[in-house]
Amino acid sequence: MAQLSDDCFAFGGPMMSVDDAVAIIAARVTAVQDIETVDLRHADGRILAAGISAPLPLPPFTNSAVDGYAVRHGDLPLTAEQAFPVTGRVQAGASAQGPVEPGHAVRIFTGAPMPEGADTVFMQEDVRIDEAGKVVLPGGLKAGANVRPAGEDIAAGTRALPAGQRLRPQDVALGAAFGLMHIEVRRRIRVAVFSTGNELVAPGAPRAAAQLYDSNRFMMMAMLARLGCDVSDLGILPDNRASLAAALKKVAGAHDLILTTGGVSTGEEDHVKAGVEDVGTLVLWRMAIKPGRPVAMGIIDGTPFIGLPGNPVASFVTFAYVVRPTVLALAGALQQNPMPMPVRAAFTYRKKAGRREYVRATLRRAADDMLEAVKFPREGAGLLSSLVQTDGLVELGEGITRVEPGQTVGFLGYASLT
Known part of the structure; x- marks a missing residue:
């Protein structure tokens, strides 16, 4: 588990900006150190443990970007068209049988390796075949046209993916292009989630006239799952200081983050803050944000605690701007601030x-x-x-x-x- 000091989130200044809050979280939260190896097929959404450098160039060999005819550019006329005998044919996945002869063309297809000596490819749409079976090539095509040199995409040895990258499908594709079958990632962080309040009941349970079905907890769990967390659903805890404190203490040692919704305001029946103080250290952050209210943050046995407001929109917004950067920091991910x-x-x-x-x-x-x-x-x-x-x-x-x-x-x- 990530072990943090009791004053990790301490902030004694006035109401802070959203940017300052995110900066404090990123600087003071320690990432989990456990690393595991996963199959490339299961790497999407995981956090890369170490940077990956290209073990080979991409593409690994010089090849044609189109279906057409490969030639030596030095053989081409500057303006007038010219007929070239076609000697040879190279398909994708096959090798050329020999070098292209001076004044000749080789039929080539997209992705096929360039014959030795050839440096330019005419698209098949831009040429014609004459009565003698020769390919008639127009003049004026620049050298290297329609050719993809080896390493054009990524040179061998180049840092291709940084440590902390939250892997996306395109990152997985890059790993596959390098021939990787497995990849080292940070383990998923473990988050305990529960709601508080006597006014809440779980969906499917009997509901009294003055009660509400608990929705925030399910929203939080869904958002955490999208961030790649292992989530423990602890249900609903009643408004009781002692039971809240006991529940927090019990889960702290087995999780990297504790997340609650509700019970963090200043009302007489809001006991989350008091429960945290009984078993750990509490800091109440005041962020200059709307919708949103003060967010309860603290440390319980070295595990960070975040208590979000009970109103669903305030809970959603504070999750996006407090919980999300905390989760990314704990997971060892690069901070990815959304761009409007x-x-x-x-x-x-x-x-x-x-x-x-x-x-x-x-x-x-x-x-x-x-x-x-x-x-x-x-x-x-x-x-x-x-x-x-x-x-x-x-x-x-x-x-x-x-x-x-x-x-x-x-x-x-x-x-x-x-």
Whole structure:
């Protein structure tokens, strides 16, 4: 397990910006050190333990980029077309039988190795065959046209994938192109998740009139699974200080992160903070973010603890900007801050300076073919429908106080936040 000091998240200053919060997390969380070897087929989404350098050039040999005819460029006329006898044929996966003769052409196909001496390929669409069976080549083609030199993509020995890369399908493809069958990755981090509150019941259980079905826990587990975590579902804990403290203490030693939702406000029946303080150290972060509220962070027996607010939109946003960077840091992954896409606002909005706000929005194509962000018609951090019926979040920086229709704003699709 990752063992952190009791003051890992300590911050005694005023309300902090989102960027400062992410920087503190990335700097102070220690990545898990355990490494395991996985089959390349199971490497997608895993965190690369060590950088990979190219063991061979890509492509490994010089080859044709098209179906056509390989020639020596020095044999070509500058302007007028010229007929060349065709001697030889090279298919993909086969080797040329010998060098191309001066003044001759070799029929070649995409991916086939270039015959010795040949350095240029004419596309078959640009030539014609005369009555004598010769290929008639036009003049003016530049040297090296339609040829892929060995190492054109990646030279042998080049660092191709960095340590900490969260592997994607294209990264897996690169490993396969290098001939790798197995790859070393960090082990998955183990996260314990539970909800708190007497007002919650699990889906499928009997629900009293004043109770709600627990939804946040399932959202958190789904988001953690997308980050490649091994998730332990601990269910719902009642609003009881002693039982909360005991549950936290029990799971700390077997997990790399403890995540809760609900019970972190200042109400008399919100016991999570007190429970953490009974068995560890608690810091309550105040982030200049909306939707969102103070996020409870702490350390229990060396294991980081994060308590998120109970409102689903606030929980989603604080997960994206607190839990996600923590998980990536614990997993040894490179921090990947989502990059907003510029779109045109189709709404009016006012906000306070000094605070970053996220507006739930749907994208649409305007009459002039520009993408526009349409704000969800209702406010409220408790509206789960506002996450379901929109495409993402419009990010409004600390310096923005007003948005008018037609103004360019930054849009983050939900896929970039999970």
